[in-house]
Structure formats: structure tokens, C-alpha cells
Amino acid sequence: MNTQITQLQEKINSARAKLLAHPVYAQINDLNGLKKFTEFHVYAVWDFMSLLKSLQIGLTCVTLPWIPVGSANTRFLINEIVTGEESDVDEAGIRISHFELYLQAMKQMGASTTEILLLVDKLKVGKSIEDSIEEANLPLNVKTFLKYTFEIAQNAPLHVKAAVFTFGREDLIPDMFTQILNEIYSTHPEKVSIFKYYIERHIEVDGGHHSQLALQMVAELCGEDEQKWQEATVASLKSLEVRSELWNAIL
Numbered sequence: 001m002n003t004q005i006t007q008l009q010e011k012i013n014s015a016r017a018k019l020l021a022h023p024v025y026a027q028i029n030d031l032n033g034l035k036k037f038t039e040f041h042v043y044a045v046w047d048f049m050s051l052l053k054s055l056q057i058g059l060t061c062v063t064l065p066w067i068p069v070g071s072a073n074t075r076f077l078i079n080e081i082v083t084g085e086e087s088d089v090d091e092a093g094i095r096i097s098h099f100e101l102y103l104q105a106m107k108q109m110g111a112s113t114t115e116i117l118l119l120v121d122k123l124k125v126g127k128s129i130e131d132s133i134e135e136a137n138l139p140l141n142v143k144t145f146l147k148y149t150f151e152i153a154q155n156a157p158l159h160v161k162a163a164v165f166t167f168g169r170e171d172l173i174p175d176m177f178t179q180i181l182n183e184i185y186s187t188h189p190e191k192v193s194i195f196k197y198y199i200e201r202h203i204e205v206d207g208g209h210h211s212q213l214a215l216q217m218v219a220e221l222c223g224e225d226e227q228k229w230q231e232a233t234v235a236s237l238k239s240l241e242v243r244s245e246l247w248n249a250i251l
């Protein structure tokens with residue numbers, strides 16, 4: 001593996017381990033705990049798409065006339081992940097985005113989708129993301145999390161976006177959470193079947209070749225530029241920090 005990738009991973013390992021061991025997971029021990037968790041986690045499901053789309057805009061050609069842009073491996077990675085996130089399949093094989101699938105899971109278990117839908121509705125009528133977040137009836141930690149995502153998505157250079165995407169957003173489901181979910185499912189299968197399916201899909205697609213291609217993408221974008229690697233490390237750490245603060249809002 002690329003030496004600089006290894007060094008970056010070593011620098012963020014402590015923050016990543018702390019996040020995966022966050023006390024929020026111990027509180028998700030029944031259906032009500034899971035409902036509360038989803039009412040916060042849904043913002044990370046939703047804003048992830050904007051970070052991903054910003055990478056697609058920067059690393060592939062989305063303007064006319066089309067011309068080949070950058071690395072074909074990177075184009076493949078981004079386009080494949082966009083396809084999976086934006087038009088996956090539900091349990092019945094019907095096309096659906098992961099965000100819409102998550103909303104279905106929340107409704108099935110009885111969690112409230114009111115605030116996230118109000119936020120999306122404001123954006124649909126043309127309100128800016130900044131004003132929409134500011135006006136939303138959300139805890140400060142949730143707003144801070146969203147603001148950081150959109151600051152990166154809208155203003156950060158590509159190598160920083162790629163690092164946040166690779167190290168700060170993907171593959172952050174601890175094994176303990178899967179065990180807890182299985183226990184809740186055993187007593188409430190009719191309430192959490194969609195959510196269980198969503199989590200299993202994410203674990204399935206987060207691993208494997210996506211992970212390797214994402215690492216390759218960061219390595220290509222940072223190259224031999226030490227400043228870019230430093231910026232990538234700082235942004236990845238910040239991303240893990242604001243996710244931890246998002247979890248703190250649940251406690």
C-alpha cells in the first residue's frame with residue numbers, strides 16, 4: 001500500500017477507533033433507542049450524497065461537450081458509487097436511493113422524518129443550503145455536522161473532498177451495531193426489516209473493491225505533494241470529529 005496512505009491512516013486511527021467505540025451504540029438497546037438514532041443518522045445519510053456528487057462533478061465530465069477527464073479508475077469508482085447510492089434496489093428489487101430507503105425504514109419503525117423532510121422541502125423551493133440549515137429546528141451539533149459537509153462539498157479542493165469521503169464517511173458501522181440490530185430485529189422484525197436490509201446493503205458495498213479504489217483515488221489526487229497529504233489528514237480528522245459530535249447530540 002502507498003506509504004503516505006498508511007501514514008494518513010495511522011494519524012487518524014485513534015479518532016476513528018474512538019468514533020467506532022462511541023457510547024451512543026450502547027444506548028441503542030431497544031426499538032426506541034434505534035428510532036432516536038435514525039432521527040440523527042438520517043442527516044449523514046442525506047448529506048453524503050452531496051459530498052459524493054461534488055466528487056462526481058470534479059472527477060468526471062458532467063458538462064457539454066463531453067471530454068475524458070482524469071483517471072478512468074476514479075471515474076469508474078465515483079460513477080459506480082453514485083449508481084449504488086442513487087438507484088439501488090429495495091427488498092422487492094425496486095429501484096430506490098439509499099436516502100429514500102432510509103426514510104422508508106424510519107417510517108416502518110415509527111421514527112419521525114418531519115425535520116429532515118422540512119429541510120429537503122426548503123431546498124426544493126430554492127432556499128440556500130446555508131439558510132435551510134440555519135432555520136432548521138435542529139440541535140447545534142447536527143447543524144455543525146451539516147455545515148462541515150457542505151463547506152467541504154462546495155469549497156474544498158478535490159484531494160480534500162476525496163480524503164473526507166474515503167476516511168471520514170465510509171465504513172463507519174461498528175460490528176457491535178450489527179449485533180445490536182440483530183437483537184432488535186429478533187423481537188421486532190416487522191418494525192426494522194427495512195433498516196436491517198439497509199445496513200446489510202451498506203456493509204456489502206462499503207467493503208471490497210470500493211475501499212481499494214477510494215484509497216487509490218486519494219493517492220492519485222495527493223500525489224507527492226506533502227501539503228496535500230497534510231490537508232487531507234486534517235480534513236479527515238475533522239470529519240471524524242464532527243461525526244462524533246453528531247453522535248453526542250443523541251446522548
